[in-house]
Amino acid sequence: MGRPPCCDKIGIKKGPWTPEEDIILVSYIQEHGPGNWRSVPTNTGLMRCSKSCRLRWTNYLRPGIKRGNFTDHEEKMIIHLQALLGNRWAAIASYLPQRTDNDIKNFWNTHLKKKLKKSKNGSDDDNDEKGNSISQAKGQWERRLQTDIHMAKQALCEALSLDKPTQIFPETKLPSIPHPHHPTTPNQTSLYASSTQNIARLLENWNKKSPNTKTETNSFSNMVSSSSEGTQSTITCTRQDHALDSLWSFNSDRSQSVSVEENINLGESKPNHETQVPLMLLENWLFDDVAPQCNGDLMNISLEESTAGLF
């Protein structure tokens, strides 16, 4: 409160990042892991504020980021998740491990908004309106609940894919669970160390080519996203999510899992038994990268139908 903005300092550089700055940042994070952003500018000599460094890393340099065109499946997921969760881009991004919240937000604002508007102007004018009113009518607590369930699953899944499962929920505080995209705990530095090869290749690539920022960083991202490390963890995650569904009793015993979430979401307690079927459908669809025919089935169910039991 009343804290001056960190970027107001004199001598802080703003604007687009240069390849040189990227290299410095990547090298530093490669060595120390992400986190403690406050110290990054000091230790690297970058004339950037900590926020800017974090943003650059999470939105652009972080391994495993997929850039470029969104697939149909991703697009549909975003549309559905936006209807379900609202503009909670970070939450939506947690369902699309290779996309950043910024990316999704931009994609929504530049493409999907218009697309939906166009389709709205078509025959089923009020369909989207209904969807919107439904999404608005749906309580904020429910949105958070669903997001938090997924976040917790992601975190658990992430932890299971690491070597030390004992570090899953340090001190059982859910809010401190690292975001799947923004790992911060020290034991996760191994994850970044394992992507050393990719980063090294990036550095090589940068050195070889002319300093054309955009193409260089894109090639890096492609290289990294196509690398085994990032992709593998994503696949593992997706598969484990299915296992986790049963682990968290999402299918047959959701009410029980909800009660767990109620404990997690302090004070936000409200019976949620009616949500079992539609949310299960949605979740199954969202996690089901492997069976597109099922996705089609779900896509045929209007949002109204799929959320009919919510209210």
Add this chain to the structure above:
DNA sequence: AATCGCATCAACCGCATCAAT
């Protein structure tokens, strides 16, 4: 060739939240 308008997206800003003290 010049310029205008629009689209895109990386980056910034301000606020909220959380943890440490």
Add this chain to the structure above:
DNA sequence: CATTGATGCGGTTGATGCGAT
């Protein structure tokens, strides 16, 4: 319990590219 600092999130902006005129 209050304060402070670090981090995360969502809205917005501004630079850039590209097509139309």
